[in-house]
Amino acid sequence: MKLKGKHFLGFLALATLSTGLFLACNKETSPSSGNVPAGKQQVTVYLNDGPVPNLTSVILDLRYVEVKVDTGRIHHDDDYYDQDHEGDNDFPWGGGDHHGDQFGKWDTVSVTPGLYDLLKLRNTTDTVIANGISHTGKITKIRITLGTNNTVSTDATHTYPLPLCDASPYVYANIRSNTIDSIGGGKYVIRIDFDVARSIRFDNGVYCLKPFLKPYCQKTSGSVEGRVLPWDAHALVMVFNNADTAFALPEYEGQFEARGLSPGTYSVLFKAMAPYKDTTLVNIPVQAGAETKLPSITLHQ
Numbered sequence: 001m002k003l004k005g006k007h008f009l010g011f012l013a014l015a016t017l018s019t020g021l022f023l024a025c026n027k028e029t030s031p032s033s034g035n036v037p038a039g040k041q042q043v044t045v046y047l048n049d050g051p052v053p054n055l056t057s058v059i060l061d062l063r064y065v066e067v068k069v070d071t072g073r074i075h076h077d078d079d080y081y082d083q084d085h086e087g088d089n090d091f092p093w094g095g096g097d098h099h100g101d102q103f104g105k106w107d108t109v110s111v112t113p114g115l116y117d118l119l120k121l122r123n124t125t126d127t128v129i130a131n132g133i134s135h136t137g138k139i140t141k142i143r144i145t146l147g148t149n150n151t152v153s154t155d156a157t158h159t160y161p162l163p164l165c166d167a168s169p170y171v172y173a174n175i176r177s178n179t180i181d182s183i184g185g186g187k188y189v190i191r192i193d194f195d196v197a198r199s200i201r202f203d204n205g206v207y208c209l210k211p212f213l214k215p216y217c218q219k220t221s222g223s224v225e226g227r228v229l230p231w232d233a234h235a236l237v238m239v240f241n242n243a244d245t246a247f248a249l250p251e252y253e254g255q256f257e258a259r260g261l262s263p264g265t266y267s268v269l270f271k272a273m274a275p276y277k278d279t280t281l282v283n284i285p286v287q288a289g290a291e292t293k294l295p296s297i298t299l300h301q
Contacts, residue, residue: 035185036133036185036187037133039135039136040133040134040135040136041069041133041134041135041136041137041139041187042133042134042187054154055119055152055153055154055200056119056153056154056155056156057117057119057120057151057152057153057159058117058118058119058151058152058162058196058200059115059116059117059118059149059150059151059152059153059162060115060116060118060146060150061114061115061146061147061148061149061150062111062113062114062115062116062144062145062146062147063111063113063145063146063147063169064108064111064113064143064144064145065108065109065111065142065143065144065145066106066107066108066109066142066143066144066145067106067107067109067134067139067141067142067143068104068105068106068107068139068140068141068142068143069104069105069106069107069134069135069136069137069138069139069140070104070105070137070138070140071104071105071135071136071137104140104141105135105137106143107134107135109133109134113147115149118194118196139175139190140174140175141172141173141174141175142172142173142175142190142192143170143171143172144170144171144172145169145170145171146164146169146170146171146209147169148163150162150163150164150209152200152207160206160207161207162200162207162208162209163208163209164208164209164210164211165201165208165209165210166210171211171213172211172213173190173192173213173215174215175190175215176215178217178220179191179192179215179216179217179220180217181217181218181219190215190217191215191216191217191218191259191260192213192214192215192216193213193214193215193216193246193259193260194211194212194213195212195213195214196247198210198212199211199212214260216259216260216262218289219288219289220263220288220289221259221260221261221262221263221288221289222261222262222263222286222287222288222289222290222291222292223257223258223259223260223261223286223290223291223292224239224246224257224258224261224266224268224284224286224291224292224294225255225256225257225258225291225292225293225294226255226256226268226293226294226295226296226297227250227253227254227255227256227294227296227297228250228254228256228270228296228297228298228299229254229296229297229298229299230254230276230298230299231250231252231253231254232273232276233270233272233273233276233299234272234273235250235270235271235272235273235276235299236248236249236270236271237249237250237256237258237268237269237270237271238268238269238271239258239261239266239267239268239284240266240267240269241264241265241266241267243262243264244261244262244264244266246258246259246260246261254296257291261286262286263286263287263288264285264286265283265284265285265286266284266285266286267280267281267282267283267284268280268281268284268294270297270299272299275301276299276300276301277299277300277301278299279297279299281294281297
């Protein structure tokens with residue numbers, strides 16, 4: 001897989017804590033403890049990543065994380081938030097209100113700013129990048145503000161700037177009710193796939209970032225895991241069907257996992273480096289809330 005046109009950036013998992021307006025998924029453990037103050041909700045943000053071949057690092061200069069909360073009494077269905085219809089404005093200064101707009105209020109959560117190498121976060125690895133309290137209400141979006149020190153590296157000696165393609169510092173994720181995992185106590189987790197292949201663009205010798213984010217919930221999505229050998233094949237694993245695609249790079253002993261897959265039937269392509277040959281498995285079932293374990297695969301020359 002060569003870096004041309006659009007490419008895959010990785011995984012972003014944002015853990016959000018919400019209110020009873022959300023139809024939440026399964027319970028899981030929380031990195032935080034203590035009670036949430038009355039009239040508030042807690043937000044925890046995780047970052048993890050999927051792979052991209054031919055790059056050795058993808059560095060994001062993370063500055064702020066915000067959640068957009070609809071604090072009104074009117075409950076809108078999920079379609080209401082998808083494409084910012086009804087005059088919704090993302091910008092914090094929209095509508096003359098520095099903190100919000102007609103259909104939501106932006107709250108900043110406590111973040112650990114700095115440079116994050118997405119390619120060190122793959123398979124089941126993730127890291128907390130923000131944790132804080134927001135106003136009570138339905139969380140409809142998450143906004144990440146990036147600095148100017150974003151870069152990509154193709155090897156140990158070649159590093160290139162990674163500006164945002166549209167020059168905006170903001171990265172958005174729209175949140176639906178079925179992308180939330182409940183962790184109890186009025187706290188919820190949202191995991192977001194930061195799709196590298198669609199997010200990194202390379203045109204005329206220049207890289208830029210146009211983020212493509214896919215929120216998912218562990219209860220309503222599934223995963224595929226397995227092992228592929230030998231290491232010398234340097235296989236890229238692609239799990240795909242007509243509606244969904246995910247990638248994984250095996251660890252040194254061959255283990256891999258692709259998460260956030262919509263339920264359905266998939267093919268799994270093991271894309272090998274020469275002289276090894278590609279191998280494809282077909283009719284692989286993926287069920288909501290379940291892990292599909294594949295038999296160990298050995299690639300041949």
